[in-house]
Amino acid sequence: MQVEGAALARLAASYARGSDDRDDLFQDIAAAIWRALPRFRGECSERTFLFRIAHNRGIAHIARRRPPTIELGEDLDLRDERPDPEQSLSIEQERQHLLDAILKLPLGYRQVVTLALEGMSYAEIGDVLGIAESNAGARLTRARQMLRTWLKGASHGI
């Protein structure tokens, strides 16, 4: 938990928007991991085990809160409404755009992207989510196409 704390907090941020909501989910994940640890039999890596629990809690959280998500192909408005006279994005804004775009991905894509961004391989992603390695790769490719389009739009302020 100590090692993966930051990654799990980022994962919580990909499921919950507001800071309170995010904190609640993070606490929920931590509690679920604590309860599940005695059941860990070493059938997969500890990291896979932790992320699997965290994603399950994230899905349960979404089911409770029903945040707005969009369907494939739907246009996104990722304009930055903060004052930005030179139309250039700061590092912080870029991070925020990335998080906003990830939050708007369909759930199946969002999960794959967040795990890939934590440095997991297709095999590990497949392990965490219970999907085939090839499926993980395909989802990531489609998710990246969407992110690319949205982030390009955001950086041009359209």
Add this chain to the structure above:
Amino acid sequence: MESDPELNTWRRQWQTTEVIPPDLRHRVERETRSLRRQRYASIAVTAIMGGGAGGWALVSQRPIAVALAIGVWFFIAIAWAVSHSLTRDILTPSADTTTAFLDLSIRRCRRQLQGLVAQGLLYVCIAAFDLVWGYHYQNEAQPIDPRAFLTSGRMLVIWAALAVPIAIGVWYRSRRRNELKNLLSLRRQLDESER
């Protein structure tokens, strides 16, 4: 995936996304609420004490009441000036980052310690003023020797009561100093991990 520049850029951005620890965020929010409550309490004290003393002076027009009103408003003005200078820049964090939240907590802790010193000085001055005023008020009704006034039964109760805020202040100061020590240690750890 390792040699993918686009994914690596996003990965860098994603992995440097700061998520403020819930405990720290809650602490800052709790302190902000407390600062607001203190501000409302100060307004209430100003209205009640200042209004009461001023009203009494206007109605009675006695020199002793006027002296009290002047004294009360003098101390209120000092208290507001000190409070204003101590609560400057400590209401909101400068950014939505762990460092900014931690810096705000450290700043608040330091200001509270400075505030405690200012409150202590003000407390002594107000207590001295009250004693002098109380003696004159008493003396006006019935002449009394200063020594007899200071050692009267009622004054002994007041002396004992005066010690309570001092004891609370000493306890609060030591608590705040420990908190500041912990916060500074956290800040050092954060600096070291960023290096």
